[in-house]
Amino acid sequence: MSVVQSIRSAAAAAIKALYEQTIPAKDIAINTTKPEFEGEYTVLVFPFTKFSRLKPEETADQLGKYLVEHNPDLVAGYNVIKGFLNLQICEQYWAQYLQQHFNNRNIGKKPSNGKKVMVEYSSPNTNKPLHLGHLRNNFLGYSIAEILKANGYDVIKANLVNDRGIHICKSMLAWQLFAHGDTPESTGIKGDHLVGDYYVKFETILKEQTEPIIARALENDFKDFQGTDLERIEKLVTLFHKPEIKADEEKHAKLNDEIKELSRKQTEIMQQAQIMLQQWEAGNHEVRTLWSTMNGWVYKGFDETYKRLGIDFDKMYYESETYLLGKDLVEEGLAKGVLFKKPDNSIWIDLTADGLDEKLLLRGDGTSVYMTQDLGTARLKYDDYQMEQSIYVVADEQNYHFKVLQLILKKLQEPCADGIFHLSYGMVELPHGRMKSREGTVVDADDLIDETITAAAEQTANSGKLDDMPEEDLQTLHKMLGIGAMKFFLLRVDPKKRMVFDPKESIELHGFTSVFVQYAHARIKSILREVAPNADKLEGYCHKGSLLPLEKELILLNEQYDSVLEEALKEMSPSVIANYVFQLAQQFNSFYAEKVEGKYTYSVQDAETPEKQKLRTQIVMLTARTIAKSMKLLGIDVPERM
RNA sequence: GGACCGGUAGCUCAGCUGGAUAGAGCAGCUGCCUUCUAAGCAGCAGGUCAUUGGUUCGAAUCCAAUCCGGUUCACCA
Numbered sequence: 001m002s003v004v005q006s007i008r009s010a011a012a013a014a015i016k017a018l019y020e021q022t023i024p025a026k027d028i029a030i031n032t033t034k035p036e037f038e039g040e041y042t043v044l045v046f047p048f049t050k051f052s053r054l055k056p057e058e059t060a061d062q063l064g065k066y067l068v069e070h071n072p073d074l075v076a077g078y079n080v081i082k083g084f085l086n087l088q089i090c091e092q093y094w095a096q097y098l099q100q101h102f103n104n105r106n107i108g109k110k111p112s113n114g115k116k117v118m119v120e121y122s123s124p125n126t127n128k129p130l131h132l133g134h135l136r137n138n139f140l141g142y143s144i145a146e147i148l149k150a151n152g153y154d155v156i157k158a159n160l161v162n163d164r165g166i167h168i169c170k171s172m173l174a175w176q177l178f179a180h181g182d183t184p185e186s187t188g189i190k191g192d193h194l195v196g197d198y199y200v201k202f203e204t205i206l207k208e209q210t211e212p213i214i215a216r217a218l219e220n221d222f223k224d225f226q227g228t229d230l231e232r233i234e235k236l237v238t239l240f241h242k243p244e245i246k247a248d249e250e251k252h253a254k255l256n257d258e259i260k261e262l263s264r265k266q267t268e269i270m271q272q273a274q275i276m277l278q279q280w281e282a283g284n285h286e287v288r289t290l291w292s293t294m295n296g297w298v299y300k301g302f303d304e305t306y307k308r309l310g311i312d313f314d315k316m317y318y319e320s321e322t323y324l325l326g327k328d329l330v331e332e333g334l335a336k337g338v339l340f341k342k343p344d345n346s347i348w349i350d351l352t353a354d355g356l357d358e359k360l361l362l363r364g365d366g367t368s369v370y371m372t373q374d375l376g377t378a379r380l381k382y383d384d385y386q387m388e389q390s391i392y393v394v395a396d397e398q399n400y401h402f403k404v405l406q407l408i409l410k411k412l413q414e415p416c417a418d419g420i421f422h423l424s425y426g427m428v429e430l431p432h433g434r435m436k437s438r439e440g441t442v443v444d445a446d447d448l449i450d451e452t453i454t455a456a457a458e459q460t461a462n463s464g465k466l467d468d469m470p471e472e473d474l475q476t477l478h479k480m481l482g483i484g485a486m487k488f489f490l491l492r493v494d495p496k497k498r499m500v501f502d503p504k505e506s507i508e509l510h511g512f513t514s515v516f517v518q519y520a521h522a523r524i525k526s527i528l529r530e531v532a533p534n535a536d537k538l539e540g541y542c543h544k545g546s547l548l549p550l551e552k553e554l555i556l557l558n559e560q561y562d563s564v565l566e567e568a569l570k571e572m573s574p575s576v577i578a579n580y581v582f583q584l585a586q587q588f589n590s591f592y593a594e595k596v597e598g599k600y601t602y603s604v605q606d607a608e609t610p611e612k613q614k615l616r617t618q619i620v621m622l623t624a625r626t627i628a629k630s631m632k633l634l635g636i637d638v639p640e641r642m
Numbered sequence: 643g644g645a646c647c648g649g650u651a652g653c654u655c656a657g658c659u660g661g662a663u664a665g666a667g668c669a670g671c672u673g674c675c676u677u678c679u680a681a682g683c684a685g686c687a688g689g690u691c692a693u694u695g696g697u698u699c700g701a702a703u704c705c706a707a708u709c710c711g712g713u714u715c716a717c718c719a
Binding site for chain 1: 667668683
């Protein structure tokens with residue numbers, strides 16, 4: 001039981017004894033005591049005044065007295081300021097906690113709760129290399145999986161690869177037309193980048209071919225359009241030229257987009273891509289072969305990137321294998337009367353009663369849409385693992401989609417429905433706005449990794465502390481620091497929030513960064529190397545004397561690790577861990593550096609007594625463990641030296 | 643227009659199950675390396691917590707309205 005829990009239950013018992021009132025222990029509000037007051041934890045007594053019928057000060061005083069008398073192992077003393085009851089926790093309590101945990105390898109780890117959870121994350125398209133946005137997703141997914149594991153869950157990390165569809169055909173077609181048989185081997189270009197280059201090539205050609213079509217359409221020359229597209233473009237252009245529409249900037253821009261989109265459809269290259277997609281669906285041998293070859297290049301590239309990032313998966317799903325799923329569910333839903341058919345044979349669900357819209361699930365021609373396959377895949381995952389919870393790490397632009405997905409599954413009475421959880425995260429923006437591929441502002445993941453590692457290498461060389469380190473170890477260290485910096489930078493912000501990614505700041509290695517935390521860890525290890533020879537019999541040692549302020553503070557912070565771990569799970573937010581571990585490192589650095597008249601207050605090596613040395617050795621060992629554990633939850637390793 | 647999310651220091655973010663004088667980092671300014679790692683420490687300065695009203699002993703935190711920004715409401719994925 002944590003200190004806070006102990007205080008809560010002691011306070012609940014006290015209130016029962018004093019005022020004959022039963023309050024659930026968890027409802028008692030406890031804060032850490034502000035540094036300017038004496039004590040470690042503070043009970044807010046305002047809520048109790050209604051049954052004590054006393055002033056807040058008097059209530060606090062009664063409660064404090066009772067707690068000290070009845071909990072001699074926990075509460076050593078108290079002071080009252082207004083309705084705040086500041087408690088001083090027994091120094092023995094901290095010393096015992098320290099003795100029990102300083103060498104605990106599994107600190108904070110909860111025993112298995114037998115519950116299975118799937119975390120789906122990463123889920124890339126195979127037409128382009130990974131970019132900054134994917135990094136936030138990957139780091140989040142990995143970290144959440146670690147946090148779940150530490151809280152006792154059995155976790156399946158899944159990756160649903162979007163390996164088919166029109167966007168893949170675009171890369172394939174452009175490669176066919178322009179690559180002259182180039183391969184990653186022949187060009188030396190990483191597979192995912194090579195394929196991405198042809199996607200870009202496709203878009204360039206598409207733009208060239210689209211422009212004259214738009215220009216003609218705006219001059220009322222519609223020879224590029226046929227059938228229903230012809231009808232639509234005529235309407236759109238007529239509207240587009242109306243003065244009242246021109247005046248409404250937003251509407252005008254929207255119309256402009258629609259005209260552009262419709263024009264893109266008419267280009268030769270887009271139509272070729274569409275044909276290729278049909279051929280792929282029909283199982284055309286040549287197309288399928290090209291598809292597997294190019295996807296193979298991409299996977300090899302992705303694997304390399306995943307490996308550098310230290311990210312892995314237990315289960316791969318491929319959309320090419322799941323995109324036809326979901327039709328059975330739709331048929332069943334139709335039979336149950338949950339879904340309905342429109343005159344054109346398309347199948348829908350009506351969610352208007354739930355404040356949403358009607359949603360299409362099968363087109364009139366019987367082909368499925370995104371939602372259909374997600375329904376089917378949800379069932380497939382559940383059939384595979386029967387997990388209690390299925391977490392989707394997906395950007396917040398799909399909030400509506402997941403709301404609808406869960407609702408439909410509920411209406412279809414699928415057993416997986418209740419466990420669906422959309423871990424929605426905000427977009428990563430650059431200081432000047434969103435990344436836009438058309439403006440070439442997309443930050444490539446591989447480039448970014450290289451840059452941060454290089455920055456770490458430069459910094460290490462500048463410090464000159466590790467000139468004796470073998471080259472191989474240095475490279476491991478640079479990677480640890482560089483990748484850690486990226487992960488920390490992207491995880492330290494609450495996932496729900498949009499965040500600004502400043503490339504300059506991301507390679508910054510001072511302040512609220514992983515490097516700061518890693519440095520604190522390396523310092524501790526350095527201390528431990530020095531004192532190791534005379535650090536015997538630590539296991540049985542429980543400090544008896546009094547504790548200096550920062551000794552106590554550090555133990556206290558370490559003790560909070562458990563509840564921080566629970567909090568991170570509850571909030572589904574690694575940022576809770578990042579903030580905590582930074583605070584812990586900060587606290588350690590103060591402990592490390594405090595100096596009075598040229599002498600370190602908390603020196604371990606030159607401690608004033610052998611007892612103090614043992615105590616401080618235990619404290620720094622515990623701190624190093626907590627730092628390492630916390631960072632591990634973020635997917636970040638910590639060095640012995642740096 | 644409907645729905646959802648956000649607005650806290652010059653910048654990036656904590657704090658939000660209501661509680662003490664709203665905190666970090668960066669940037670700016672002062673000090674501190676003969677000492678267990680200065681990738682550090684100590685300090686200064688910086689705030690109408692978007693606005694207005696309400697609930698309360700007490701509001702950055704809860705409620706309502708307004709303003710600003712974002713996302714979404716596709717037979718795209």
